[in-house]
Amino acid sequence: MIHVSALRKVYDTGVVALDGVDLDVREGEIFGVLGQSGAGKSTLLRCVNLLERPTSGTVTVDGQDLTVLGDAELRRARRRIGMIHQHFALLSSRTVAANVAFPLEVAKVPRAERRARVAELLELVGLDGKAKSYPAQLSGGQKQRVGIARALAARPKVLLSDEATSALDPGTTQSILALLRRLNAELGLTILLITHEMHVIKSICDSAAIMREGRVLESGRVHDLIARPGSQLTRELFPLPEPAPPGSLTVTFPAGQAEEPVLSGLVRKFGVDVNILGGSLEELRGVSVGRLRIRMEGEDTAAALAYLRGRGLLVEEETP
Ligand SMILES: Nc1ncnc2c1ncn2[C@@H]1O[C@H](COP(=O)(O)OP(=O)(O)OP(=O)(O)O)[C@@H](O)[C@H]1O
Numbered sequence: 001m002i003h004v005s006a007l008r009k010v011y012d013t014g015v016v017a018l019d020g021v022d023l024d025v026r027e028g029e030i031f032g033v034l035g036q037s038g039a040g041k042s043t044l045l046r047c048v049n050l051l052e053r054p055t056s057g058t059v060t061v062d063g064q065d066l067t068v069l070g071d072a073e074l075r076r077a078r079r080r081i082g083m084i085h086q087h088f089a090l091l092s093s094r095t096v097a098a099n100v101a102f103p104l105e106v107a108k109v110p111r112a113e114r115r116a117r118v119a120e121l122l123e124l125v126g127l128d129g130k131a132k133s134y135p136a137q138l139s140g141g142q143k144q145r146v147g148i149a150r151a152l153a154a155r156p157k158v159l160l161s162d163e164a165t166s167a168l169d170p171g172t173t174q175s176i177l178a179l180l181r182r183l184n185a186e187l188g189l190t191i192l193l194i195t196h197e198m199h200v201i202k203s204i205c206d207s208a209a210i211m212r213e214g215r216v217l218e219s220g221r222v223h224d225l226i227a228r229p230g231s232q233l234t235r236e237l238f239p240l241p242e243p244a245p246p247g248s249l250t251v252t253f254p255a256g257q258a259e260e261p262v263l264s265g266l267v268r269k270f271g272v273d274v275n276i277l278g279g280s281l282e283e284l285r286g287v288s289v290g291r292l293r294i295r296m297e298g299e300d301t302a303a304a305l306a307y308l309r310g311r312g313l314l315v316e317e318e319t320p
């Protein structure tokens with residue numbers, strides 16, 4: 001649905017915000033971009049809908065290369081791409097209904113049709129009853145719901161989200177994330193979101209990319225990244241002291257394996273001793289995934305290691 005290739009953005013100030021970014025977002029998935037402040041996340045998002053002109057590279061959304069479009073064509077293409085923001089970006093002098101209606105007015109949708117669509121959208125995001133309120137009368141979570149309703153007004157296939165939950169408390173954040181997940185499932189909406197919060201990736205993302213200094217360090221389906229040796233995402237999801245002590249093994253239990261009695265099997269079958277040095281278990285979209293650091297001692301540690309790998313676990317050895 002979104003294909004970004006060799007994207008570079010150099011600002012007039014000389015800052016290289018994007019330094020050759022490639023990214024593929026599949027139709028119907030929620031894709032999270034993670035990275036520290038200044039990594040280039042917002043620049044990337046603004047380049048995806050051409051709010052920001054890339055210096056070079058291409059951006060294709062739903063099969064259309066946006067970088068070659070003229071202004072009028074680009075405005076039309078942008079209607080298929082909604083966007084929500086950290087600070088909501090609502091018009092304070094307009095009611096909730098009028099905020100949501102705004103993009104429809106710009107697109108010259110007739111008044112009656114506009115009304116019906118606004119009512120439908122407010123119900124979709126759980127804001128029926130708030131149509132006549134003003135933004136200042138709403139909580140942060142309600143404001144973001146208005147932002148989401150407005151972003152979906154023109155029935156986009158893609159929603160871009162720039163830190164949409166960063167200004168919200170944890171409970172409200174969870175309810176907005178649940179709403180995004182529901183919209184994704186019900187409307188088949190493709191969502192590209194950026195965040196600096198790992199828990200956002202954990203709770204709703206199918207795929208993720210990690211950015212640093214204008215580059216993508218790694219990207220792919222979350223569960224595929226976890227199965228990949230040396231994954232930075234895995235390290236950030238399951239923080240363990242780095243570097244691992246010499247002679248230790250770091251074992252990643254992929255989806256569904258974390259509940260299996262693998263360690264007791266290991267001890268029984270191979271007579272090895274297992275010391276647990278650290279570990280953590282996380283729910284990724286409701287599926288348990290774990291990472292454990294152990295030290296193994298005994299006669300047949302080689303066979304024990306082969307057994308772990310044979311069970312589909314990723315075992316990374318820290319050679320002494
Ligand atoms: N309009 C601009 N003009 C010049 N430089 C900019 C502009 N916008 C961003 N930058 C610079 O580009 C780099 C990337 O900024 P960007 O806003 O994309 O990062 P970010 O990952 O979104 O950070 P944050 O997490 O703080 O929002 C930074 O060095 C920033 O100072």
Ligand SMILES: [Mg+2]
Pocket residue numbers: 041042043
């Ligand atoms: Mg940003």
